[in-house]
Amino acid sequence: MxxxxxxxxxxxxxxxxxxxxxxxxxxxxxxxxxxxxxxxxxxxxxxxxxxxxxxxxxxxxxxxxxxxxxxxxxxxxxxxxxxxxFPVQPHGFLSGHIVQGHVDCTGIIKDVKKENGNVIITAGYPQEFARYIIEKGSVCVDGISLTAFDVKKNAFSVSVIPETLNSTGVKFYKNGSKVNLEFDIIGKYIERQLKADNGEIK
Incomplete structure (x- = not known):
């Protein structure tokens, strides 16, 4: 993990x-x-x-x-x-969110702009994954734990602080860049449990 x-x-x-x-x-x-x-x-x-x-x-x-x-x-x-x-140690801090390293899909960077000292990244993604991302929820972009906002059915934005920008590959993003996306595992488990409760899973 x-x-x-x-x-x-x-x-x-x-x-x-x-x-x-x-x-x-x-x-x-x-x-x-x-x-x-x-x-x-x-x-x-x-x-x-x-x-x-x-x-x-x-x-x-x-x-x-x-x-x-x-x-x-x-x-x-x-x-x-x-x-x-590297993996989280049992005695360490969970500073971001739970990430499995199992990519759900790839996304495309739609916009990169500076705003109040931060960089706002907008990424497009396949609409079928829209149910796994929520406003102010966690999303993993190329292995980076970020908070999503302005969430739409096929796009979302994240704000990247200077520290993250300087220490990760975000500094190389441009319109059209392809990125790995992993959505929050908790939502996936909840969805499956609800389907099981409704008899949709045999």
Whole structure:
């Protein structure tokens, strides 16, 4: 489980294919704490498994065909900046919100503008996911926990403070940029329970 608080804006060192997988070699600017092969790591909001830990700042992660189909990782190239987060520890703070690293869909940046020192990002998304996002609710954009406002059936906006802008890939967003979106898991469980109560799930 993650929280949507980015640990580091890292860089993809290399990308190669092997047996249907895309293998990302990622280099961090900070040391990994207690690195272990097989640990979960969120890359642009996608939960991946570290297949190799080279050192305290470099690791490999394998991306399956299904993950590439559902996320923007299919477009990752050597030199691409990526948001990286490590799992929440049981004794730590949950500073953002509950994030699984299971991308629901991709969205498209529709507008980027500065306002009162912050940056307002508007993203479009498939209308079928509208039931999972609410005004002032949490949404995960490329692994970043943000608060949605001006929510419409196929678009929403978020306000990004300077700290988040400077320490994540948001600084590279422009109109037409593609982003990974994960909606709040709590709403999904509630929806399923209601369907079960109504006899819609056998």
């Amino acid at each position: 993650f929280s949507g608080i980015v640990f580091d804006l890292a860089k993809v060192k290399s990308v190669r294919s092997k047996g249907g997988l895309k293998i990302l070699e990622i280099r961090l600017n900070k040391n990994i704490k207690n690195p272990e092969k097989g640990m979960s790591i969120a890359v642009n909001g996608v939960c991946l498994t570290a297949s190799l830990i080279k050192n305290a700042r470099e690791f490999h992660a394998d991306v399956t065909a299904e993950t590439m189909k559902k996320s923007t990782l299919s477009e990752i190239r050597a030199g691409s900046p990526v948001n990286v987060e």
